[in-house]
Structures are given as structure tokens and as C-alpha cells.
Amino acid sequence: MRLIHGTPHFRPYTSAAGGWGSAHSVMNILWREQAFIKGSAALIKQNKPKGFACVSCAWAKPGDPHALEFCENGAKATAWELTSLRTGPEFFQSHSVTELRGWTDFDLEQHGRLTHPMRYDTQSDRYVKTTWDEAAAAIGAQLKALSPDEVVFYASGRASLETSFMYQLFARAYGTNNLPDSSNMCHESTSVGLQESIGVPVGTVTLADFEHTDCILFFGQNVGSNSPRMLHPLQEVRKRKVPIITFNPIRERGLERFVNPQSPVEMLGPKSTAISTQYHQVAIGGDTAAIMGVAKALLEMEARAQACGGPAVLDHDFLAQHTEGFPHFVEQVQRYSWDDLEQRSGLTRSAMEATATIYARSEKVMIVYGMGMTQHRHGVGNVQMLVNLLLLRGNIGKPGAGICPVRGHSNVQGQRTVGITEDPAKVPTDKLEALFGFTVPERKGLTTVDTCEGILDGSVKGFIGLGGNFLRAVPDTTRMEPAWARLRLNVQIATKLNRTHLIPGEHTWLLPCLGRIEIDRQLGVEQAYTTEDSTGCIRAWRGNAEPASDQLRSETTIIAELANAALGDSVGVPWLRWRHDYALIREAISKVYPEIFHDFEARMWEPGGFHRPLGATHRQWATPCAKARFITPETLDEDDDVSKGETGRNVLQLMTLRSNDQFNTTVYGYDDRFRGVKGTRKVVFLNRNDIVRLGFAPGAWVRLRTAIEPEVRREVGPFQIIAYDIPEGCAASYYPESNPLVPLWHYAKRSKVPAAKSVPVIVLHAQPDADDLDHAVPDTDQIM
Ligand SMILES: Nc1nc2c(c(=O)[nH]1)N[C@H]1C(S)=C(S)[C@@H](COP(=O)(O)OP(=O)(O)OC[C@H]3O[C@@H](n4cnc5c(=O)[nH]c(N)nc54)[C@H](O)[C@@H]3O)O[C@H]1N2
Ligand SMILES: Nc1nc2c(c(=O)[nH]1)N[C@H]1C(S)=C(S)[C@@H](COP(=O)(O)OP(=O)(O)OC[C@H]3O[C@@H](n4cnc5c(=O)[nH]c(N)nc54)[C@H](O)[C@@H]3O)O[C@H]1N2
Ligand SMILES: [Mo]
Secondary structure, three states: OOOOOOOOEEOOOOOOEEHHHHHHHHHHHHHHOOOHHHHHHHHHHEOOOOOEOOOOEOOOOOOOOOOOOOOHHHHHHHHHHOOOOEEOHHHHHHOOHHHHOOOOHHHHHHOOEEOOOEEEEOOOOEEEEOOHHHHHHHHHHHHHHOOHHHEEEEEOOOOOHHHHHHHHHHHHHHOOOOOOEHHHHOOHHHHHHHHHHHOOOOOOOOHHHHHHOOEEEEEOOOHHHHOHHHHHHHHHHHHOOOOEEEEOOOOOHHHOEEEOOOOHHHHHOOOOEEOOOEEEOOOOOOHHHHHHHHHHHHHHHHHHHHHOOOOOOOOHHHHHHHEEOHHHHHHHHHHOOHHHHHHHHOOOHHHHHHHHHHHHHOOOEEEEEOHHHHOOOOHHHHHHHHHHHHHHOOOOOOOOOEEEEOOOEOOHHHHHHOOOOOOHHHOOHHHHHHHHOOOOOOOOOOOHHHHHHHHHHOOOOEEEEEOOOHHHHOOOHHHHHHHHOOOOEEEEEEOEOOHHHHOOOOEEEEEEEOOOOEOOEEOOEEOOEEEEOOOOEEEEEOOOEOOOOOOOEOHHHHHHHHHHHHHOOOOOOOHHHHOOOHHHHHHHHHHHOHHHHOOHHHHOOOOOOEEOOOHHHHOOOOOOOOOEEOOOOOOOOOOHHHHHOOOOOOOEEEEEEOOOOEEOOEEOOOOEHHHOEEOOOOEEEEOHHHHHHOOOOOOOEEEEEEOOOOOOOOEEEEEEEEEOOOOOOEEEEEOOOOHHHOOOOOEOOOOOOEOOOOEEEEEEEOOOOHHHHHOOOOOHHHOO
């Protein structure tokens, strides 16, 4: 079943990000989801005090919001949740699970919101209606029969602080630290890297810093699609003539030009704002070398300044007083010749010097970054190199400066703050034990990659998913699916049907929950809940739309009831009472984390919320040496995997990306407007010289095969080649379609984030599937 498409085509996108294209795209999805009236009413309250928090990304919302405080993709996420379409018991009666496995990600979710609790029935191969009581009792009994270390409690990053706190308490009271989450595939390289370097696991920049900064460096983050509300502060910054220097293998539209779709003047006039003042198309995985190059240029400038008695380029006072490891960093930088650095980064010496010149001239520099840095074998090293660059001129711990990881899911940072982590050393276990009268298990739990390994080897037998689409988001999906089917217990708390729900285990339950935009009434009282954004800002929200079905329960209620069924009153957590009044959960949170959450109930309603305290923002470094640390990678070329497989010039580095029409595994449509792609996702972007050199032509159908560990066949396709402005030796295709290419073991050292941005691949000739021919693209040669 295919619901949309139109004729696919590729045409270079020449307009700015935002603008009429964005407005048009929002109208389209509101109509398609039949959510025009409900959706439009909701959008007015999006990201407003007493309104609801956008369910899309984690970018900060201002305390004094604009009249319409949402972006194109936030509006799509709202329409997606408020859709009038439903996936109820009749739907499951008409479609077997085997049949549904043949549906696309788009078609599955497009069918609308789940409405009833469902149980998988093996005999009929269908989901059948069940009751909440039956589900809770059966799941509770299964959990009692399994040993705690065999069960995994996964969290995608949307659930509120209240739900997340309760969820980790449930897992730990049950007896395990198996609490993997989506950040294990995302910004874990940040949590590990920043903690080691500056003593905090999160970014130091707040929205206010954008008002003071005088230079922004932007690495590997696609702001136009993935955090478009940030385009507003960026536009303000550009109006002050502040330089923005971007490092990205491809020229992302949102990083080039922007028209604010909410400004009538800009929409009707010819003007757009140029975002990046320098744009460096670094090779995939070449950032460490590029930053080394910038540092090398700075050291050379410093030497010249010293020789002629000019003002210092580096902040020597800061380096002496606040840092450790600077001499070793200098040694390492000096080890590399400009030739080495040019070759590894794919940039010219003059590009790196041009960055250094602006950097040296600026007093308050911030660095913004995303998955282009963290999802590499050397993801942690990448993050630490960004810190090293900032430390050279004291750019952490003063207004307008700092490090700014752009988080993904809207509460992914917050769920970690309240204890969702596999590492018990990161939670105040003494407080949990004193308050709730149970012993927190000492053994470290499983991360996402560990969980996959456990599923493959059979040691993980039970899985509870608090949101997400685990089996589609993880690496090596072709290997994972058959193993997943051996799970004894599979419980999925979700809003829409996705592929993870369609590989049932022995006992499988699909539990539909309220979305964040919906009113959550408990004993007649509308509940509020809280989230933490990418800038460490915590605030309260309330849903404002009527629920999609009267059968839906809040995530908090569902967890309380499962915990009660599995544990009863064997621990001192009043699960059932908490379910009815979320203020009680907040009270518990503030007892466990008083430094962050004191006076929680009052402060959460402050306009703009409140910030969690972060030592690094006032130069108190919670590292073992009480200083900020230069941590320098020992080599530029840490990704030595290529030597383990195919070698030579036919191996390309593949990055797996999001289109402008998806939220992770949720596919809103088949267009990637800013990259000029319409009507298809089955494409691979290649440099024209590589296409010719490898004996292909634009528009050719190919398969991609992983070029490491050749004994395991990892392949995807057929995809069509698009000739694109991407560095030679690099390739790009869409996530999650290309996840089967990422070997499970191919993850960032130390953080275990799958290296989804550097997969060595080779390209093979292929025939299109019959179905694909209907959607073949006539004009693939036209792009860029
Ligand atoms: N609309 C929408 N919003 C989202 C999401 C979504 O899917 N849709 N997902 C959310 C989530 S969970 C997350 S984590 C974020 C993800 O947001 P991003 O961090 O922007 O993630 P990606 O789309 O994977 O894009 C990574 C960017 O890094 C670049 N890149 C890739 N490899 C390299 C490299 O080696 N070096 C450099 N310098 N750049 C590189 C790519 O060209 C691309 O521009 O967005 C969140 N927001
Ligand atoms: N190859 C490759 N793989 C990647 C990435 C990549 O760039 N490349 N990115 C990685 C990243 S950064 C991330 S964060 C992960 C994402 O991994 P996940 O967080 O596991 O996946 P999502 O696609 O965000 O989950 C979508 C599902 O969440 C459910 N859902 C939506 N809203 C709610 C809600 O309010 N409550 C509940 N209970 N359920 C809800 C819906 O059923 C929907 O189908 O993927 C990772 N995988
Ligand atoms: Mo993410």
C-alpha cells in the first residue's frame, strides 16, 4: 500500500531555508492528517507558557515566545500526533502481522494513532484487543518469571522527567541497571567526552549566549531540518554581523540562507539572511584533522606575535590557571605537517587558516555541533577536540562562549538527569535506597549496543520500550530482526505502529499512550509535566488537545501499573498514588536531586524555566584535577577499520542522514526539499568524479555493501545514484534504510555510539525492483 509519492525527481534547491516552502509544507501535512482545525489551534499554544512543549527536537524555547513559536518540523510533529487517523482493533483484525511487515515505515505510521491495548496472538498472527488489567497482570507475571538481568528497559528520549524518573526507579527496584536509551546512539559521545574534559556531561551554552557571542563555529549539525527554531537566534546573530563558520561535507541549505516564514516582511520581500560566512566541506571523519589545522594556525600566529612583541593570540592566563594538558596538545599539533592535515581533513591549509584568523579575532566563541561529530569511531575524540579549540582562548565559562551540543529527542537530556543510565555510578543510589527502601544493583547495566549483543546471543529475554523504534534505529538491523523474534517478553509503549512492533516475541504487548500534546487528566485534574532542553533549561508544560481515544493511558500511569503488577508494595514506592498526582513524583525528584530540583513545583512555571547548575559555566571544573583538560587524540586516523576489509579507492565513507521529511524512523514523506530530492528515499549521494571513476552514471541503480568484515554480507539497495556536491570519497544515504550497513561493533570507542556517519562501503551495479521502476527518477543528472 502506498499512500503518496508523485513522480520522483531531483532538482537543485535554490531558495533559502524557511520561507514559502516551509509554510507550504506545514499546510500540506495539516491537511493530510486531517488535523487542520485541531492542529492549527494547537500550534498557537506550542512552546508557550502554560502551553505544550514541542514533541520534535530538544532545542531551547525562549522565555518570551514569538506569536507563533514553532518551526516547520515542529508543526509536522504536532500534526503527526494530532492526526484524525486511527489504527484501532479493526485495523489489526484486517491485517496480519506478517502482512504489515511488508509495509513501509511511512505507511505504518501514516495509518494514525494506536487506540487500544493489544496483545499479539500467535495463532492468528494478529494483534488482538486486550484490557489494561489483563496486560498489566500478564506482564507483571512474566517479569517475575524472568531474572532482572535478562530484562531491558529502553527509553527513547521523549518521556517527561516525571515518567523517566519513575521508569528508572521501576528498573532498579526490579533489580537491574539495564537502562539503555536513544542517547546511546546519539550524544553519548558528548556525555563521555565533555565529562572527561570539563566535568559536565552536557553543553554550557544557553539562549542568552547567542545575544553576546561574536563568533560561532558549526560542526556536523543540520540546523535547517533538525533544529529549525535555532535559525531564529542564528538570524539575529547574523544581523549583528557575527561570523558563522561551518564545517560540513555537504552544503546544507539551512546553514546557507534563511527566510523567517513567520515574518511577513521577509516572506514578501526578496531578502534572505546568509547564515554561514565561511563554509568548509570537510571530508567525512576529517574534523579532528581540521581542528588540528586551526590549532596549528593559531600556534603559528602566536609564535609570530611573540617574535614581534605583538599581543598574545592564546589566553595564557586561562591556560595556566584553568587547564591541564596544554603542552602535550601543542606537541601533538606540531607532529602533523600541513600536508597530513590537508589530506585527512580534505580542506586546504588556507581554509583552516581562515578559520583561525576569525577565531583569533573573536572574544566570545561558541561551537555548535551534532551527529556529524558524535557518530564516528572517534566520536568522543571529536567532541574533545572541539573543547581543546575553545580552551585555547578561554572560550568556556564566560557569556557568549561555550560548547553547544544540539540534542535530539525533546527530553533526551532530561531523562539522563533523572537517572536513565546503565551506569549506577551516575545516580545518587544512596538517596534512592534511603528514600525507597531497596538496594540498587551494583552491576553496570546494558547500553543500546550491549542490549543488541544480548539479543543476538540470547542473554536478553525481555524488552520494555518506553517509546521509540528500537529495532529500526539500531545498527545491523538485518542481523537483529531474527534474533529479536526470540524474545520471551516484548512490551512496547507507543503512540503509532512501527516495525519494532511487527517482529513479535513469545509474549508481545502493544500499549498505546497519550501523546504530549494531549490533556492528561488524573482523577479529573489536568496534570502538568516537565522536560529539560539542550541548554539545561527545565520547565513545565501541559497538553491541550483531547486524547485520540478514551482508552489511552498516560505513560506515567502505564509504568505505575506495570511496576505495581511486578513489584507490588515490596519496595517503598507508592506507584499507584503517584499515578494520580505528578506533583508527588516531582517531590521525590527534588529529594533525590535537591541541587537541581529544589522548589521544583514553583520554579518549573517561571517564564523560560530554570537552568540546572553547571560548574563549567563559571569555571569550576568537576574533573579529577579540578581543571579543564586538553585531551588529545594520539592519531588523526583512528578509523583503521578499512584495513580490515576491502581497501583502495573503490571504498567510500558513507554517512547515514535524516531528510527534511522525517523524525528519526518516523517518515513524514518522501521529499528532502533542501537537498532537491522529491518523491523517494532510495538514493545515494555521490561525487560526480567518483561516479565516473567507478564506472556508473547519475541515475544508475546500485547496491551498497559494507566494506569491512567481508565474511558478513551487509547490503542495501537498489538505490539510485544522485550526483551531488559532496567531497570525493564520501557518500550519503538515508537513515533508517541504510542501517543494515552499520556493523554492530562499529561504534565510537568509549561511548559505544554506533558510527553511523562513517561506514566504509563499496558500490555495486544493481537492477531496480519492479516496484521501484514505477518510481524511477527521470532527471537524476540535474542536481548541483
Ligand atoms: N525534523 C527532525 N528533527 C530532528 C530529528 C529528525 O529526524 N527530524 N532527529 C532528532 C534527533 S534524535 C537528533 S540526534 C538530531 C540530529 O540532528 P543532526 O545532528 O543534524 O543529525 P543528522 O541529520 O544525522 O545530520 C548530521 C549532519 O552532520 C553532517 N556530517 C556527517 N558526517 C560529518 C562529518 O564527519 N563531519 C562534519 N563536520 N559533518 C558531518 C551531515 O552532512 C549532516 O548535515 O535532530 C533531532 N531533530
Ligand atoms: N544509521 C543511523 N541510525 C541512527 C541514527 C543515524 O543518524 N543513523 N540516529 C540515531 C539517533 S540520534 C537516535 S536518537 C535514534 C532514535 O531512535 P528511537 O528514539 O528509538 O526512534 P524514533 O524513530 O524516534 O521512535 C519513533 C517511535 O516512537 C513512538 N513515539 C512517538 N511519540 C511517542 C510518545 O510520546 N510516547 C511514546 N511512548 N512513544 C512515542 C512512536 O511509536 C514512533 O513510531 O536512532 C539512531 N539511529
Ligand atoms: Mo538522537
